[in-house]
Amino acid sequence: MNPTACKTRPLCFFDPRWPVIYEDNHLLAVYKPSGLLVQGDRTGDVCLQDLGKRWLKERYHKPGNVFLAMVHRLDRPVAGVVLFARTSKAAARLSRQFRERSVDKQYLAVVGGSVSGQADRLIDHIERRDRLSRVVPAPTDGSQEARLRYTVLGRHSGKSLLKVSLETGRRHQIRIQLAHMGHPILGDLRYGAATPLPNRQIALLAYQLMVEHPTRGDRLLLASPIPLQWPWPDIGMSGGQAPPWDWRAFDSDIPLT
Template sequence: MTPEILFEDNHCLVLNKPAGMLSQGDETGEPSLVTWTADYWKAKYAKPGNVYVGLVHRLDQPTSGVVLLARTSKAAARLADQFRTGGVSKLYWAIVEGRPDQDAGDWVDHLEKDHRTNRVRTTGEGEGKVARVAFEVLDSAAGLTKLALRPSTGRSHQLRVQLAERGMPIVGDRKYGSKRLVRALDGEPRIALHARELTFQHPTLGQAIRIEAPVQADWPESSPGWSGSTRGR
C-alpha cells in the first residue's frame, strides 16, 4: 500500500491514506503512515539518521482519506493546537445501512472507550466525552445511504459509533454491526468511510489550506444501489 501525496512543503505533508494502513505503528510492526513518511523523507532529503515525523491526527486502520503530518516539531504543535481547539474543518463520506429520519441535522452523543477491547460505546449525559457531528444525506436507495459528515469533535471511533447507535452501521464495519464485507486493496477488510476533505491554517504562513482526497479503487460504488461489490469507480 502506498499513500498518495496531496500536498507537501517544508512544513507539512498531506497524504491520502489507503484503507488497511495504520496511521501510526503498533505492536504488530505493520507499515504505517509514519514509517512510510520517515522512509520517504530519508530518501528525498538524503537523511542518514532518524527524521522527525509529526502525526497530528489519525484515521482508523480500515478508513481511507486525508491525513496531515508535520515536518517540524513547531509545525506539529501549531497544527495539533488547531485540532484541539476546533480550528480544523473535516468532511467525511460514509455509505451506511439504512437512512436517517431527516435529510440533514446534527447528532450529539457522549462516548466512552474500553481500551481492553478497543471498542467505544455511548454513555449517559454527563459521562464520557462529548461527540458532535453534522450530517447530510447525499443519496439513498436500496437500503443504503451515502452521507456527508462534518464532525466538530475528534473522538476515537466517533462516526462509526454515532451511526451504529442510530441503527445505521457503516457498510463493512462489522465491529459496530454491519452485516456486509468490503475488501481493501490489500485484501483486508475496510469500511465505507472516507476522509474526503480537510481545511487547516498553514502553521507558518497563516493561509487556509483546503485539501480534497479522491476515493481509491476499493471504495464501494457511490450509488446507493451498490449491493456488495467492492469494485470502485
C-alpha cells in the first residue's frame, strides 16, 4: 500500500511559524524545535506533550483533562517530527508498531568531516555506564546491539550531510554511532563535536516518520520541515515558511500557564 503523504497544513501550533504536521481524531503530529522537551522531567521545564494538551483543549474547547499520549521521543537538542496519540486505542496500536520496529524513521544529520563512500550500514554494541553511553568492541551483559544505515547526500566545506535510517531505537544511537565512526554530529559536544552551535542545538533532524494509521490501516508519511539556520546550503523551505530551529525563538511569545 502506498503511503499517504501528510504535507504541512495551514494549521499552526500557538505561533504562525510553528507547523502542525498532521492532525485527526486519533493523531497529532507536530514539529519539535531544538531545546524543547518532548515529555516533562525533573527540571519542571515546559514540554511538547503539555503544550499539545493545551493546544487541543483550546482548539476544541474541551472541558477537563485532555488525553495525549507519547509513543516515542526525541532528545532535547534534536528537532523534527513528533507523533502523539489522541486516544488510548491509537496509543496502544502505535506503541506496538514502535516496539515491533515496523515504523520507518528517517533522519538528516550534518556531521564533521568528509564521509567516505556513498552508503553503509553500521552495527555496533552500545553500553551505558554512569550516565554515559559508548560503543564497546564486543557484546557484554549490559550492552545492546545498535543498527543503522546511512547515505551520503552531500559534502561541503569539511562537512557531510547524511540521511540515516534507524533499524533499532537505542538511546542516543545515531549520535553515538556516527561519533564512533569518526564523524560526530555538528554541535554535539557530548559525543565529540569540536564546537557548539549557537543555541546548543545539534545538527540532527527527525525528518520523516512512516507509520500505519491506527484505525484506517493506511501508511502515513509524516515529514518535518527543515528549520531556519539548518547548517547546510540550499536545503529546505524559504525563510518565510521555515520554522525556527531553536525553541527560544517561540517561548517568549507563548504563555506557559
